[in-house]
Structures are given as structure tokens and as C-alpha cells.
Amino acid sequence: MRLSHVGHLVRDIEEALALYAGFFDMHPSLVVDLPRAGARNAMLPIGDSFIDLLQPLGKEGPLAEALETRGEGFYHLCLAVDDLEAEARAMRAKGARVFAGPQEPQVMFVHPGDAMGVLFELRAERELKSFLGGGKAPPKSAVVEGLSHVGHAVKDLGRAVEMYDSLFGLKALPSEPRAFPVLGVRSAWVPIRRNFIELFQPTDPAKAVGRFIARQGEGVYAIVFLVKDVDAQVARLRSRGAQVLESPTPPELPHKRAFILRGCMKGMLIGIMTAETVAFESGVPFPA
Secondary structure, eight states, X not given: OEEEEEEEEOSOHHHHHHHHHHHHOOOOSEEEEEGGGTEEEEEEEETTEEEEEEEESSSSSHHHHHHHHHOSEEEEEEEEESOHHHHHHHHHHTTOOEEEOSSSSOOEEEOGGGXXXXXXXXXXXXXXXXXXXXXXXOOOOSSOOEEEEEEEEOSOHHHHHHHHHHHHOOOOOSSOOEEETTXXXXXXEEEETTEEEEEEEESOTTSHHHHHHHHHOSEEEEEEEEOXXXXXXXXXXXXXXXXXXXXXXXXXXXXXXXXXXXXXXXXXXXXXXXHHHHHHHHSSOSOO
């Protein structure tokens, strides 16, 4: 099992492509209409994974409904699996609601109510390779080295660790969860091949993650890109009109990190960090 792609729901895919190109020098390998899914997709390679831009093709269907009710932003995480039917059976046996999507070849989804607010898509590895292989190889981004991790905001860290283990067979790192008072969170890291899921539980409801959960419940809070030099990229991003927040660097978090705010990134909060920072915070070398 690995993290294939992160779904970013947008109203205008061309505008979103311009943002990713201008801010991150990322370009699509594939742009395709999928009428049965009611979506136009643009796949942006980022290391071994992709950002999947999704634009509804009409005014009906789950994508259009999500856009109307929640607005632009994160939509789903796609996990590539070796045997789709076996994974679906195993998850259903554990009580998870797993349902088929409208596409062909078959796609499965895990209900977000059983995955702490996250819609997980399951796709067969061989089918993904066939689908993605139909695109072109764009030039590699000169800015972003890869996708580091996905931040999942949860109410109960222990229950979240158990959910990832029981449902997906993904075990958190054995180190104790760490508290970061300056951020108002406790966190635990769940490796998934060359990426991570970082679980956040708020310890201060007045800080960002606590406010996020109070506003919209559990779910994906941010995604984090790897860069070589955070300061250089902050200057570059600001020169191109991005709104960037630089996080504080207290003794418990001595490395620089920054976030491109949702308002200028079509509802998606995107962090930038170095591999050194990810290794320090997770406690293991990165890439894993």
C-alpha cells in the first residue's frame, strides 16, 4: 500500500494549474475528462505521488455537491493497493463502509465517517499505472522535490493511531507522541512507504488545528512539500503573489517551515519543509 495522490477539488482547473505552475513549477502529466465520475482530472507529479486536481463536469454528482457545500480544497486521499477486492473485503469485515465509485476500472471508497473525516479512495496498483501511463512526462519541478506528508487533524490521537492500524495495516512510529505547545498540538507519525501521515490532536482549542476541528471537524489539515531551502522559496513565493506564513522556531521546533495560505491556493493549505525538518520532527530519516 502506498499514497498515490491527493485530491484537490477546484472550480476552474486551468486557474489551479496556473497556480501550481507559478508557485511550485509543477506541470500536469495528464489532463482528462472522466464523464462517469463527473470530473475533469489533471495529474501533477510530485516525487512518487501526484496532486489530482478535480473539477466537476456539471452541476450534479458528489464533486459538484462537495464544491457547493464545502468549497474548494482537499477532497480525498488515494491509496494504491495490490488487490483491490481483497482490501475491500478485509475493511468491510472490520465494519468499514466501503463502496464502489462510478468509474471503470473499479474504484473503491472508504466512507469518511469510518476514517476520521477523510475520504479514502482505493485503486489497484496495476490500474493506476495503466491510467497514469497514458500521460506525458512533464519537466521535473525545479522547486519541489517531493511530497513529504499529509497532516490529518483528529480529536483523539490514540483512536486515530488504532484506526490506521486496524483499517489499513499502517502502524505509527513507536516513539511516544510529541507535544508542541507553540502549535497547540500533539502529533504522531504513520509511515506509508516513502511518505507519512502526520496525526495532529489539538491541545489548545484557540490555535490553528483546534480552530480547524471546531470549524469543520476531523480531516486533512494540510499537505507538505519538500524543498531544499525554505527561506529561498518563501522569498520566491512572495515575489509571485503568494500569501505565506512562516511558523515560529522555538527550541522544540528549531527548523524553518512555512505555509502557503488556503486563500491563495484554492482552499488547500500547503506547507514547505526540508527533509532535515521532516526527519527531526518524525524522528526517522527521510525519505523513509
